[in-house]
Amino acid sequence: MQNGKKLWQFPWSYRESFIISGSFAFIGFIIEFFTNHKGVITPPWPINLIIILVFLAYIIVVHNFINSPLVKWISSVPAAISSVSVFTVLVLLLGFIPQDVPTTHGFAANIGLHHMSKSWPYFLSAFYMLTILGFTTVRKFWPLNIKNIAFTLNHAGLWLVIAAASLGSGDLYRLTMSVNRGGINNEAFDKNNRAYQIQFSIKLNSFDIQFYNPNLAIYDNKKEKLILDKAEKLETANQGVSYNWHDWKFKVEKYIDWASPDNNHNFIRNDTSMGTAPAAYITGTNIKTQQKIAGWIYGGSFIFPGKLLELNENYSLVLTEQTAKKFSSNINIYHNNGTHIKNIVIEVNKPYSFRGWKIYQTGYDETYGRWSNSSVFELVYDPWLPVVYVGIIMLLIGSLYLLWTGKAKKSKSVKEPVKEQ
Amino acid sequence: MSWQNYPLFAFLTLGLWAAGLLMKFFLPKALKFLGEVFIILGMVSIIYFTIVLWISLERPPFRTLAETRLWYALFTSTIGLIIYYRWRYDWMLVYSLAISGLFLVINYLKPDTFDKTLMPALQSPWFIPHVVVYIVGYAILIASSLTGLKGLYQIYRKKDSTSTIWLADNLVYMGFAFLTFGLLFGALWAKEAWGHYWTWDPKETWAFLTWLIYLLYIHLRIHHKTNLKFSFWVLSLAFIILLICWFGINYLPSAKNSVHVYNSMS
Numbered sequence: 244m245q246n247g248k249k250l251w252q253f254p255w256s257y258r259e260s261f262i263i264s265g266s267f268a269f270i271g272f273i274i275e276f277f278t279n280h281k282g283v284i285t286p287p288w289p290i291n292l293i294i295i296l297v298f299l300a301y302i303i304v305v306h307n308f309i310n311s312p313l314v315k316w317i318s319s320v321p322a323a324i325s326s327v328s329v330f331t332v333l334v335l336l337l338g339f340i341p342q343d344v345p346t347t348h349g350f351a352a353n354i355g356l357h358h359m360s361k362s363w364p365y366f367l368s369a370f371y372m373l374t375i376l377g378f379t380t381v382r383k384f385w386p387l388n389i390k391n392i393a394f395t396l397n398h399a400g401l402w403l404v405i406a407a408a409s410l411g412s413g414d415l416y417r418l419t420m421s422v423n424r425g426g427i428n429n430e431a432f433d434k435n436n437r438a439y440q441i442q443f444s445i446k447l448n449s450f451d452i453q454f455y456n457p458n459l460a461i462y463d464n465k466k467e468k469l470i471l472d473k474a475e476k477l478e479t480a481n482q483g484v485s486y487n488w489h490d491w492k493f494k495v496e497k498y499i500d501w502a503s504p505d506n507n508h509n510f511i512r513n514d515t516s517m518g519t520a521p522a523a524y525i526t527g528t529n530i531k532t533q534q535k536i537a538g539w540i541y542g543g544s545f546i547f548p549g550k551l552l553e554l555n556e557n558y559s560l561v562l563t564e565q566t567a568k569k570f571s572s573n574i575n576i577y578h579n580n581g582t583h584i585k586n587i588v589i590e591v592n593k594p595y596s597f598r599g600w601k602i603y604q605t606g607y608d609e610t611y612g613r614w615s616n617s618s619v620f621e622l623v624y625d626p627w628l629p630v631v632y633v634g635i636i637m638l639l640i641g642s643l644y645l646l647w648t649g650k651a652k653k654s655k656s657v658k659e660p661v662k663e664q
Numbered sequence: 665m666s667w668q669n670y671p672l673f674a675f676l677t678l679g680l681w682a683a684g685l686l687m688k689f690f691l692p693k694a695l696k697f698l699g700e701v702f703i704i705l706g707m708v709s710i711i712y713f714t715i716v717l718w719i720s721l722e723r724p725p726f727r728t729l730a731e732t733r734l735w736y737a738l739f740t741s742t743i744g745l746i747i748y749y750r751w752r753y754d755w756m757l758v759y760s761l762a763i764s765g766l767f768l769v770i771n772y773l774k775p776d777t778f779d780k781t782l783m784p785a786l787q788s789p790w791f792i793p794h795v796v797v798y799i800v801g802y803a804i805l806i807a808s809s810l811t812g813l814k815g816l817y818q819i820y821r822k823k824d825s826t827s828t829i830w831l832a833d834n835l836v837y838m839g840f841a842f843l844t845f846g847l848l849f850g851a852l853w854a855k856e857a858w859g860h861y862w863t864w865d866p867k868e869t870w871a872f873l874t875w876l877i878y879l880l881y882i883h884l885r886i887h888h889k890t891n892l893k894f895s896f897w898v899l900s901l902a903f904i905i906l907l908i909c910w911f912g913i914n915y916l917p918s919a920k921n922s923v924h925v926y927n928s929m930s
Contacts, residue, residue, distance in 0.1 A: 324883050331876045338869045341918040360864050408862060417859055569784055591784035592857050603859050623859045631861065635848050646841035649751065650833035650885070 260325035271364025285413035393644035400637030411627025518546030680706030790853035801842030808835035812899030866919035870909035
């Protein structure tokens with residue numbers, strides 16, 4: 244397919260392209276190996292901005308003022324395909340090999356396979372791909388027509404997203420802050436447990452959580468675990484609900500949301516005092532043996548132990564652990580000098596933006612469930628986000644064009660190559 | 665109006681669609697438009713049910729599995745119809761109505777109308793668009809892979825496969841656009857729910873890989889220079905990656921802690 248052209252003789256084609264793309268990854272692996280697989284450290288502001296601007300300027304100047312077969316090649320289809328292929332192989336490795344595992348020994352760890360997205364081969368391949376993408380974008384920028392605009396939106400959009408996301412990660416902070424009920428805090432930690440003082444403080448006024456009703460499930464007494472048959476849907480515990488399992492027919496005679504046991508192991512109380520948990524009074528019949536059974540099952544909490552209903556020596560009926568439906572925190576935000584700024588409620592999927600930070604509700608003290616005494620927030624600072632979003636919007640519009648025009652059949656005159664067997 | 669009226673509207677829709685498709689394929693040319701009218705009436709029936717359900721519930725019907733499937737059915741058929749009007753692929757109409765009808769039938773057989781246990785992060789307006797564009801994207805790309813297999817068969821039988829590759833290309837362009845929407849909607853949603861738009865969650869990684877493979881295919885086909893057999897093979901390979909992303913991910917050791925693997929009860 245190379246028509247006897249010598250290697251490295253212009254115009255370069257797939258052979259040369261793949262050798263170059265592969266070399267970038269290969270050099271990356273070698274650097275990784277000899278730098279004790281530390282990975283790449285992304286530069287912070289303003290160095291990252293300078294790198295991006297110099298990079299852009301370089302692409303534009305070289306494209307406009309240097310006329311060489313090398314410049315022609317770098318925005319060619321073979322160059323693009325080879326760089327995307329090598330990049331894809333690296334992402335494939337990322338997809339198959341568990342990431343961020345604490346392994347520090349072995350060949351895979353030494354060449355950075357366990358932190359692929361921060362490794363030198365990944366970085367160099369992405370950089371090389373961005374170079375090609377950049378040259379391709381400026382080549383097709385002019386003349387302005389609808390097709391070139393769509394092309395630019397797709398290619399420049401992708402360039403912006405990758406460049407801003409990777410180089411911007413040097414300025415990204417993702418911190419976790421835990422605040423006790425009634426307490427106030429301005430200290431947050433990153434994932435390496437390094438402490439940061441934030442410019443503002445958060446006071447937790449109240450924490451509110453709602454749970455789904457628990458499900459009825461069968462417990463294997465000997466294996467000490469729930470039997471979860473994927474084909475069967477678990478039945479939610481609710482007054483009047485019936486639940487069938489093998490030869491057993493169960494009915495929930497009574498369901499209490501906030502119950503605690505009395506001295507006779509009945510669960511009659513229904514109040515929201517500390518440690519109460521869901522209880523259900525169940526009647527059951529085995530249709531084969533006509534065995535009848537009745538009794539309470541209880542979810543249990545950090546105060547009261549749970550209770551199951553034994554069917555026989557092998558199996559019992561239980562209530563599953565409740566899953567959270569919705570949780571939110573009512574917080575006050577203060578200046579560090581004590582001035583009150585804002586009172587807000589934040590919940591999952593509804594973060595709050597504040598002075599460049601986004602505050603997320605992420606968790607609570609799960610041992611105490613609805614009596615959790617603390618709320619956990621994630622604080623994210625990402626000044627490059629607007630740039631990434633501009634890229635994302637460009638890609639979305641460009642994709643709309645792709646969708647609408649499809650692969651235009653305009654080039655009917657272009658013959659497909661002679662088919663091989 | 666409530667779910668008790670659902671069978672009436674669901675079967676009305678299914679009946680109208682079936683009748684519409686039959687008319688489209690068997691009536692004389694001058695009357696074929698009647699088929700499309702029936703298909704649109706079928707959609708109107710389901711839209712009407714959704715709107716009235718919405719009003720009677722006094723909240724948007726996004727909360728139960730059945731309500732979600734209603735939206736899948738609605739959007740899949742709508743997008744299918746739009747693609748049909750754009751490209752005139754008869755089979756695309758049949759295909760999207762079949763997928764949409766499947767959701768309607770599942771709703772009839774398993775009317776999970778109680779509130780679903782949806783973890784808080786999933787309770788978001790992004791949920792439906794994110795899933796719908798992926799359903800449509802995957803459906804189109806599966807079609808492109810079938811087209812690829814057809815092409816390989818044609819080459820094997822030494823038949824002309826030029827029109828097959830045109831169809832495959834066009835489908836990949838459409839499917840790729842939907843993949844891009846899905847990936848980016850996912851990123852925008854992740855920013856709201858998990859604090860960052862990209863965290864290399866295994867599902868993200870594999871969705872990105874799927875996207876890259878189809879990106880490669882599109883670039884391979886730019887100059888129509890690549891030989892057809894190779895292109896058809898790439899399409900088949902891409903399909904495997906797509907399947908890993910869709911189902912296979914649940915079995916990968918690298919995906920144990922994915923936020924997209926929802927079998928947390930154990």
